[in-house]
Structure formats: C-alpha cells, structure tokens
Amino acid sequence: MKQGQVKDRKPGQAKGELVPAQPLASEIRPGQSIELLKELHILTREGKLNQDSRRKLKQVYHLFRFIEEILLDLQAQRKDRASDERGITLADHGAGKSYLGFIVYDLFFKQNPSGHVYGIETRPDLVQKSRELAARLGFGRMSFLNLSVAESMQAGELPAHIDIVTALHACDTATDDAIAFGLQKQARYMVLVPCCQAEVARTLNSGKALSLSRTPLAELWRHPLHTREMGSQITNVLRCLYLEAMGYQVTVTELVGWEHSLKNELIIARYTGQRKRAAAQRLQAILEEFGLTELLQSRFRLPEGQPPVPSGVV
Numbered sequence: 001m002k003q004g005q006v007k008d009r010k011p012g013q014a015k016g017e018l019v020p021a022q023p024l025a026s027e028i029r030p031g032q033s034i035e036l037l038k039e040l041h042i043l044t045r046e047g048k049l050n051q052d053s054r055r056k057l058k059q060v061y062h063l064f065r066f067i068e069e070i071l072l073d074l075q076a077q078r079k080d081r082a083s084d085e086r087g088i089t090l091a092d093h094g095a096g097k098s099y100l101g102f103i104v105y106d107l108f109f110k111q112n113p114s115g116h117v118y119g120i121e122t123r124p125d126l127v128q129k130s131r132e133l134a135a136r137l138g139f140g141r142m143s144f145l146n147l148s149v150a151e152s153m154q155a156g157e158l159p160a161h162i163d164i165v166t167a168l169h170a171c172d173t174a175t176d177d178a179i180a181f182g183l184q185k186q187a188r189y190m191v192l193v194p195c196c197q198a199e200v201a202r203t204l205n206s207g208k209a210l211s212l213s214r215t216p217l218a219e220l221w222r223h224p225l226h227t228r229e230m231g232s233q234i235t236n237v238l239r240c241l242y243l244e245a246m247g248y249q250v251t252v253t254e255l256v257g258w259e260h261s262l263k264n265e266l267i268i269a270r271y272t273g274q275r276k277r278a279a280a281q282r283l284q285a286i287l288e289e290f291g292l293t294e295l296l297q298s299r300f301r302l303p304e305g306q307p308p309v310p311s312g313v314v
Contacts, residue, residue: 027054029061033106039133040099060103063168063193063255066268070189071108074163087114087141090164091185093149093178095119098130100168105139118162119144120152149177153184163188169195176299179239182269183246190243190269193255199299200231200238203292217289234290236265241286242300243269244279 027049028037037043042053042060049057074088088109092101098119109115119142121127127146134142145157149167152158162185167178175194182190204227220230240250248269255266280302287293287300296302 029107036102036106036137060099064103067104067191070164089116089159089162091118091120091162093120093167094174095121097126105142109141116141118158120147122148149174149181153181161186166191168193173199188271192267194236194265200235204231238283238300241279241283244276245283245302247271247273247275
C-alpha cells in the first residue's frame with residue numbers, strides 16, 4: 001500500500017481499490033484531543049481515519065456546531081451575571097458510549113473553569129467504561145449515571161436545574177422522557193434527535209379500522225410502512241407543538257445528509273417563556289383528529305398554570 005492511502009472503500013468501489021487519505025489536520029478541530037478520538041475509536045491506534053470513523057466524526061462535529069452556538073450564548077449571558085459561578089450544565093440522555101458528551105467537554109468545557117457534563121445511560125458496562133475514560137483523560141467535571149431518563153428526574157446526583165438537555169437517537173418514548181426531564185429541570189435549551197417513534201404508530205394501527213370508516217385521511221397510514229412513517233412524523237410534530245405550548249421556541253432541521261442516516265431530524269428548543277396558546281390548541285386538535293387523546297394524560301400533559309421559568313431567564 002502506498003503512503004498516504006488507506007484501505008477503506010467507498011460505496012460501489014471494488015475490493016482492494018484504495019481511497020486517498022485526507023490530511024488529518026484538515027478534519028480534526030483545533031484543540032481536539034487525539035487521545036480521546038483514539039479511545040472513542042474514531043481514530044485508529046496509528047492516529048488515522050477510515051471511512052466509517054470519518055462519517056461518525058462528521059456527524060458528531062455537525063451536531064457540536066449547533067451545541068457550540070448554544071454554549072457560547074449561555075456563556076455570554078453568564079458574563080453579564082458576574083455572581084453566577086455555577087457554570088453551564090449539560091445532561092446527555094441515552095448517552096451510550098458518550099461520544100457527544102466527550103467531544104463537547106473536550107472542545108468547550110475543558111477550556112472553561114466551571115460547568116459540568118452528565119451522561120445518563122441504562123447500560124452499566126457503558127457507564128463504567130465512560131467513567132474510566134474520563135478519569136484517564138482528566139475530565140474531572142464529567143459524571144456518568146446508570147439511570148433511565150425517568151429515574152434521573154429524581155436522582156440526587158443531578159442538580160435542580162440543567163441548562164442544556166440533549167438526547168441523540170433516544171428510542172421511542174425516551175425522547176419524550178428527555179423532554180419531561182428538561183421541563184422539570186427548567187432547561188434553557190433542548191437538543192433532540194428522535195429515533196424509532198413507535199408509540200403513536202401502535203396507537204394508529206390499533207384504531208385503523210375505525211379511522212378508515214371515519215375519514216379518508218386514514219389512507220395516509222393504512223399500509224404498515226405508512227403507519228410507521230406517519231407515526232414518526234406525527235410524533236415529532238406533536239413534540240414541537242408541546243414544546244411551543246410550554247414556552248419554547250422550536251427549530252427543526254437536518255442533523256446530517258440523508259445519505260448518512262434516516263434518523264435525521266434535529267429539534268432545537270430554546271426557552272423564551274412565551275407559552276403559545278395556539279400551539280396547545282393545535283396539539284389537542286391533532287390528537288383528537290388522529291384518535292390519540294389518551295396521550296394528553298401521559299406524553300403531552302398541559303399544565304393548568306404557567307410552566308416554571310428557568311433560572312436566569314427574565
């Protein structure tokens with residue numbers, strides 16, 4: 001193999017055909033720990049990128065750019081309040097191997113004297129590995145908790161207020177649990193990439209016969225594949241309306257190009273304190289239209305009074 005080439009193949013490329021390597025410095029952000037990228041298996045032991053790890057790095061960096069803007073905004077607000085020494089807090093739900101948490105800590109929190117990153121994950125082996133990696137790298141303001149999202153809402157290891165809540169590919173209702181956590185912790189921002197939204201699809205499927213007799217719109221989810229797709233679309237629409245009804249400004253965009261992942265929707269919610277009555281009304285109307293009103297008592301419970309105001313919001 002010639003120097004400057006790697007063995008990785010592009011889609012459709014013949015086996016054994018070599019792909020020219022990219023200069024590493026052009027793909028790694030300044031200040032990024034090479035040791036961390038090796039530990040996360042984004043770089044090989046020799047410090048090289050392959051095609052799969054390059055794709056993973058691209059996704060993580062793309063998401064970090066959104067979070068970096070949020071962190072810089074919160075940091076600027078804190079400079080106006082000199083007495084606030086708590087620092088920015090971030091809770092990452094369904095953290096897995098904590099790719100996101102480690103990258104965010106390495107590129108932002110490491111350079112700041114305060115702030116804390118919490119990784120919340122149900123698999124104890126991944127939690128232990130993350131703890132060991134944080135200790136090896138000297139990332140002292142990272143904590144990893146072996147908890148479900150629901151359990152974390154009552155956990156004493158977490159502070160009463162969290163500035164940023166992230167949930168990257170949290171499956172099915174875990175994204176809704178992360179939203180509930182963010183509301184309880186008075187989050188200033190929520191960054192969500194939903195995945196496998198099956199709950200609404202199951203409900204649509206169970207009432208399909210009645211819906212078909214009631215409205216021609218039910219043709220949109222008559223076939224099983226369409227039921228799944230409609231369930232996913234409706235779920236995320238409901239989530240956005242719910243967040244708006246609870247006082248958040250919502251932006252929906254792509255996480256990465258569709259060639260990388262079909263679970264691609266990125267929802268960013270910023271607390272403004274302006275509860276939208278129209279959003280609450282539309283939420284209820286959609287739930288009624290699709291026969292999903294039972295979710296008003298679980299996933300999309302609207303409080304009678306105003307939601308709590310996150311600390312520091314005027």
